[in-house]
Amino acid sequence: MTRPVIAYVTAPKGDLILSLLVGAVIRLSGGKPLRLREEPRSGERLFDGxxxxxxxxIHPSRYDASIEIESRFDPERDGLEIGWLQHARDQDLPVLGICRGLQMLNIFYGGDLHQKLDPELTRDWPNGPLGYTLFRKPIQLTGQSFLSDVFAPYETVSVNSLHRRAVRTIAPGFHATACGERGGVQAIEADNAPLRLGVQFHPELLVYRADMRRLFRAFIKACA
Structure with a gap:
């Protein structure tokens, strides 16, 4: 059987280690990886997911907001991702957004972001680089969804947390499918097919776990 082609977007320049990791995860999950470095130039179907x-x-101007907190932005990547999301929408292709990817998916379809997390949500989070990397938090799955099927029979999942921004208003046509123990959107899914899913954690860094491998396999199966 032909493997579905799974395209992915990282920073246009650099991100070599992340790119190699994601490519390996896609291959191990049954797909054929394709890294996208330039904006789409035609309407042909180039990949399956x-x-x-x-x-x-993501620069706040992408969701009609002014900068509240100084940060590092990548306008070139913002434009690249918006172009490929448009292509995926035109071709009715499944999309998986990871961390920043969830945020861009939400923005593209009309939602916006908190530029700073509620201190109440992060009061117990570590600050040092090692603690930040190893930190895990529980998220609660909400109702029947693609994500709940992947993690069944569990309704609570332990995940990492490497972000400092979050969904504020969920885009029209989407709903939350996981939330934090103290609130906050941790996953969104489109109300209707094709599958469009975003998670606020990094499953590619947890791929040593069977449940995270199931997530990638299930997504690639949906793209086949």
Whole structure:
């Protein structure tokens, strides 16, 4: 059987280690990876599914907001991802957004972001680089969804957390499918097919776990 082509977007320049990791995960999950470095130039179907990875913050102008907190932005990548999301929408292709990717998916379809997390949500989070990397938090799955099928029979899942921005208003046509223990959107899904899913954690960094491998396999199966 032909493997579905799964395209992915990281930073246009650099991100070599992340790119190699994601490519390996896609292969191990049954797909054929394709890294996208340039904006789409035609309407032809180039791949079967799209993954948007984590990275620098999205510029607030993309959701009609002014800068509240100084951060590192990547306008070139913002434009690249918007172009490929448009292509995926035109072609009715499944999309998986990871961390920043969830945020871009939400923005593209009309939602917006909190530029700073509620201190109440992060009061117990570590600050040091090692603690930040190893930190895990529980998220609660909400109702029947693609994500709940992947993680069944569990309704609570332990995930990492490498972000400092979050969904504020969920885009029209989407709904939350996971939330944090103290609130906050941790996953969104489109109300209707094709599958468009965003998670606020990094499953590619947890791929040693069977449940995270199931997530990638289930997504690639949906793209086949």
């Amino acid at each position: 799209l993954i948007l990875m984590g990275g620098l913050d």
